[in-house]
Amino acid sequence: MTIGIIGLGNMGQMLVKGLCKSGIISPQDLIVYNRTREKAAPLQQRYPFQLAETPQIVCEKADLLFICTKPLDVLPVLRELSLPSGVHLVSVAAGVSLPDLESIHTGAISKVIPTVTSEELRGVSLLVDNPRVSPEQHAALSRLLEAIGTAEEVSEETIETATILTSSAPGLIAGILEEFAQAAVRRSPELEIDTARRMLVETLAGTSRLLENEGLSFDQLIERVATKGGITQEGLTVLGRTLPHAFDDLFLMTKEKHALLKQQVLLQHEERYGDSK
Numbered sequence: 138m139t140i141g142i143i144g145l146g147n148m149g150q151m152l153v154k155g156l157c158k159s160g161i162i163s164p165q166d167l168i169v170y171n172r173t174r175e176k177a178a179p180l181q182q183r184y185p186f187q188l189a190e191t192p193q194i195v196c197e198k199a200d201l202l203f204i205c206t207k208p209l210d211v212l213p214v215l216r217e218l219s220l221p222s223g224v225h226l227v228s229v230a231a232g233v234s235l236p237d238l239e240s241i242h243t244g245a246i247s248k249v250i251p252t253v254t255s256e257e258l259r260g261v262s263l264l265v266d267n268p269r270v271s272p273e274q275h276a277a278l279s280r281l282l283e284a285i286g287t288a289e290e291v292s293e294e295t296i297e298t299a300t301i302l303t304s305s306a307p308g309l310i311a312g313i314l315e316e317f318a319q320a321a322v323r324r325s326p327e328l329e330i331d332t333a334r335r336m337l338v339e340t341l342a343g344t345s346r347l348l349e350n351e352g353l354s355f356d357q358l359i360e361r362v363a364t365k366g367g368i369t370q371e372g373l374t375v376l377g378r379t380l381p382h383a384f385d386d387l388f389l390m391t392k393e394k395h396a397l398l399k400q401q402v403l404l405q406h407e408e409r410y411g412d413s414k
């Protein structure tokens with residue numbers, strides 16, 4: 138099977154690295170197009186994939202085609218292509234829906250929301266298919282996603298919330314850890330910020346191992362740490378007071394951003410067809 142990738146940004150590169158590292162494919166099974174050809178060179182040296190001169194060549198050679206551009210570039214890029222009906226199109230763009238893509242491609246289409254952590258072969262890819270995806274195409278895509286982490290089938294209704302938990306989360310967790318480290322240094326200025334960051338990274342790795350290897354729930358882990366009448370309980374009380382509002386806000390704002398993106402994609406349709414699809 139030949140896998141095409143258009144756009145070698147964060148997600149395109151993650152797919153190249155993850156899929157090749159996992160051993161599920163060999164680099165020669167990949168055909169990639171990047172607007173700036175030279176930018177692909179360092180990655181191509183490590184993983185000798187095929188580098189196409191044009192995106193049209195990619196879609197003609199690929200059985201499975203990942204479009205990895207930013208959401209508002211997806212439809213304009215695809216419209217310039219003549220997509221063979223047999224190609225299985227996979228969009229990774231947040232805010233671009235299956236119906237948007239169905240207006241362009243008559244064949245099988247999936248929407249996948251991957252995660253940057255799949256470069257390390259861990260993390261969740263969210264997957265939703267349109268009805269034209271055959272069981273064989275679904276199985277082939279799922280196998281690839283399972284090779285770089287786990288694949289969760291979701292509906293288009295839940296994909297936006299799940300995106301925050303799986304795909305935005307590595308960035309959000311990094312943001313939380315940075316605030317954690319900065320607050321520690323504000324409290325104890327003699328502590329180096331990089332030391333605080335290192336302590337948190339190691340603690341995060343240990344925490345995730347403990348949760349996973351011992352099959353602990355979050356509550357069980359809290360019980361192990363928070364000695365009755367001890368220090369951690371005080372911290373948990375503060376979190377219980379402040380975090381629900383912060384996370385409610387976070388889901389509200391990201392939902393609004395999703396809605397805005399979808400509106401902008403819809404406008405691209407209207408500008409093109411002079412009506413609302």
Ligand SMILES: NC(=O)C1=CN([C@@H]2O[C@H](COP(=O)(O)OP(=O)(O)OC[C@H]3O[C@@H](n4cnc5c(N)ncnc54)[C@H](O)[C@@H]3O)[C@@H](O)[C@H]2O)C=CC1
Pocket residue numbers: 143144145146147148149170171172173192205206207208210214229230231232250251252253304305
């Ligand atoms: N970064 C992340 O963790 C995740 C991103 N996504 C989705 O992945 C998509 C890409 O995101 P990133 O990789 O972070 O963005 P990015 O900005 O790193 O990559 C976008 C790439 O598209 C290329 N591109 C733009 N126009 C093009 C064209 N006409 N032809 C060929 N290539 C073109 C750019 O050169 C760039 O390399 C977005 O739609 C985003 O919603 C989904 C899940 C996670």
Ligand SMILES: O=C(O)[C@@H]1CCC=N1
Pocket residue numbers: 231300304305
């Ligand atoms: O922030 C974004 O828009 C992309 C989609 C999910 C993760 N990164």
